[in-house]
Amino acid sequence: MRSAPARRYRFRSCRGVFAQQRRYRRAQFPFSLGGRRWALGLQLKPCPGAPPSGSPAPPQVPRAQGTPERGAQVAAADRLRQRARMAERPMWEQVGTSFVHLYYQRFDTSRVELSALYTDASCLSWEGQQFQGKTAIMEKLMSLPFQKIQHSITSQDHQPAPDNCILSMVVGQLKVDNDPVMGFHQLFVLKNISDNWVCTNDIFRLALYNFA
Structure with a gap:
């Protein structure tokens, strides 16, 4: 078994070796990964093409924003896709969907234009009244007693x-x-x-329920 002085001498020798290794590493790498020694005389070479130090930063290019022309192109593409989907439907669905859209658009904006959708032989049943x-x-x-109306189609x-x-x-909802x-x-x-x-027959009813 070694004596106590021998153990102390060996411990001191190891401490000296470790200290020498730390001094060597600091001399070779004057910075640590922890970020504590980055400013100890480390000289970094600038990248090729980089502006000299102290020069003002280049202006930032603003991110491209949407333009009206871009919005018009997107809207046109959406209309083309809708037409393509409609072209895949049967003929009666295409005609019916187009008529319903045109009818309520004119009803909400200009009712006088609805006359082109009826004939002299057309029939209308409005809440039980025949015309x-x-x-x-x-x-x-x-003669309907309102100034403004808006239709919302739920299904057709x-x-x-x-x-x-x-x-x-x-089937839909309306607000008068x-x-x-x-x-x-x-x-x-x-x-x-x-x-x-054209519309030869038209029947309209409000969805009113009486649970009494």
Whole structure:
């Protein structure tokens, strides 16, 4: 067994070796990974093409923003995709969907333009009241007691009918002036007359329920 002085001498020798190794590492690498010695005389060579030290920073290029032309292109692409999807549907669904969109667009913006969608033989049933002919139908629609109306279509279904007609059923909601939102149902029978699709039969009912 070694004596205590021998052990102390060996321990001191090891401490000296470790200290010498630390001094060597500091001389070779004057910085530590912990970030404590980065500023101890370390000289970094600038990268080729870099601006000299002390020069102002180059201006930042702003990120490209959307332009009106880009928005128009996106909208046009969306319309083309919608047309492509519609072209895959049966003919009666294409005609019915287009008619429903046109009908409620004109109803909400300019009701007088609805006259082009009816004929003198068309029939309208509005909340149980019967009207026949374009003139009577337009008198009823133009006399409705509201200033502003907005339709929102929930669902629509279309079927082929005899005599080359199309049956269209619409379920949706409408808001008149400041009144609460109400549901409605509307049924159209469409027929192609002289290469124009017109409404020969129109039935409208509000979705009012009486649970009493």
